[in-house]
Amino acid sequence: MIEAIGLTKRYGKTVAVDDLSFSVAPGKVTGFLGPNGAGKSTTMRMILGLDRPTSGKVLIDGKPYAGLHRPLRTVGALLDAKWVHPNRSARAHLRWLAKSNGLPARRVDEVLETVGLTAVAGKRAGGYSLGMSQRLGIAAALLGDPQVLLFDEPVNGLDPEGILWIRNFMQGLAAEGRTVLVSSHLLSEMALTASDLVVIGKGKLISQSTTQEFVERSSEASVKVRSPQLGALGPLLVDKGFTVRDNGDTSLSVSGATSDQIGDIVAANGFVLHELSPQRGSLEEAFMQLTGDAVEYHAEIGK
Numbered sequence: 001m002i003e004a005i006g007l008t009k010r011y012g013k014t015v016a017v018d019d020l021s022f023s024v025a026p027g028k029v030t031g032f033l034g035p036n037g038a039g040k041s042t043t044m045r046m047i048l049g050l051d052r053p054t055s056g057k058v059l060i061d062g063k064p065y066a067g068l069h070r071p072l073r074t075v076g077a078l079l080d081a082k083w084v085h086p087n088r089s090a091r092a093h094l095r096w097l098a099k100s101n102g103l104p105a106r107r108v109d110e111v112l113e114t115v116g117l118t119a120v121a122g123k124r125a126g127g128y129s130l131g132m133s134q135r136l137g138i139a140a141a142l143l144g145d146p147q148v149l150l151f152d153e154p155v156n157g158l159d160p161e162g163i164l165w166i167r168n169f170m171q172g173l174a175a176e177g178r179t180v181l182v183s184s185h186l187l188s189e190m191a192l193t194a195s196d197l198v199v200i201g202k203g204k205l206i207s208q209s210t211t212q213e214f215v216e217r218s219s220e221a222s223v224k225v226r227s228p229q230l231g232a233l234g235p236l237l238v239d240k241g242f243t244v245r246d247n248g249d250t251s252l253s254v255s256g257a258t259s260d261q262i263g264d265i266v267a268a269n270g271f272v273l274h275e276l277s278p279q280r281g282s283l284e285e286a287f288m289q290l291t292g293d294a295v296e297y298h299a300e301i302g303k
């Protein structure tokens, strides 16, 4: 369980994280979603005690990171997969990490096996592909067999096979009852990976809800209406209280109405209709709108 309470971080005049409160429950993958610069990495560094909050706090299983008796046995993290010394092998890197953290050496072979690196464990890490480096970073996070795991943009730059592997792996960790928090700037990716979402924009909380609720809210539908009588039909729909946009190609986009409602109005007024089709906006576009300018749009649903 992770709990942020009024978490705030300022760098000079920049407010990277602004009075952020959220909680991350065990047993599921929670996506930490926001555009570049939203404050995700800063928040993750504060969870891990690598950065001090300006105000507020963040707790892991009820304690700040600094108060954890054996931090690596409680929380593991993948922040930057490329920090391994290039001339070290995966096995040597993990042995060094295990030793310096008082973890048993047998864990090294266990985690290598878990992430599928056993066959290449003796090769120098500098020659690893990005996907293999990510697996090594995940192996390091798992060394202490922690209940809480943080992954910062783990699929960035990976090929589809690597993305699928990481997605399934994170879901497997959650199915074991662990708390899994994973950051991303892509809603489409998180929609496939996470069952819950904490969404931030400009350091502020925008929503905490299930992924399904957020996706439904972000992709609010409109209806495309094509007719040779738009000049009369448009004002009529506005009069009914709907939002109408002229697409400039003999069609209108109407939001706030279902296609059934529009069809009924068209028929009741004797207009000719050439097209009536429900549209879904791009999920990423809607998400950028929510998290970019519209930070005043605060909603906490599903809590």
Ligand SMILES: Nc1ncnc2c1ncn2[C@@H]1O[C@H](COP(=O)(O)OP(=O)(O)OP(=O)(O)O)[C@@H](O)[C@H]1O
Binding pocket: 011, 014, 015, 016, 034, 035, 036, 037, 038, 039, 040, 041, 042, 043, 185
């Ligand atoms: N050490 C620092 N000194 C000054 N400003 C910083 C520092 N770290 C982060 N920032 C600023 O804080 C804001 C949040 O950055 P952060 O890296 O946490 O965002 P992010 O959501 O993780 O974005 P990205 O996906 O690009 O990493 C940005 O405006 C960034 O420039």
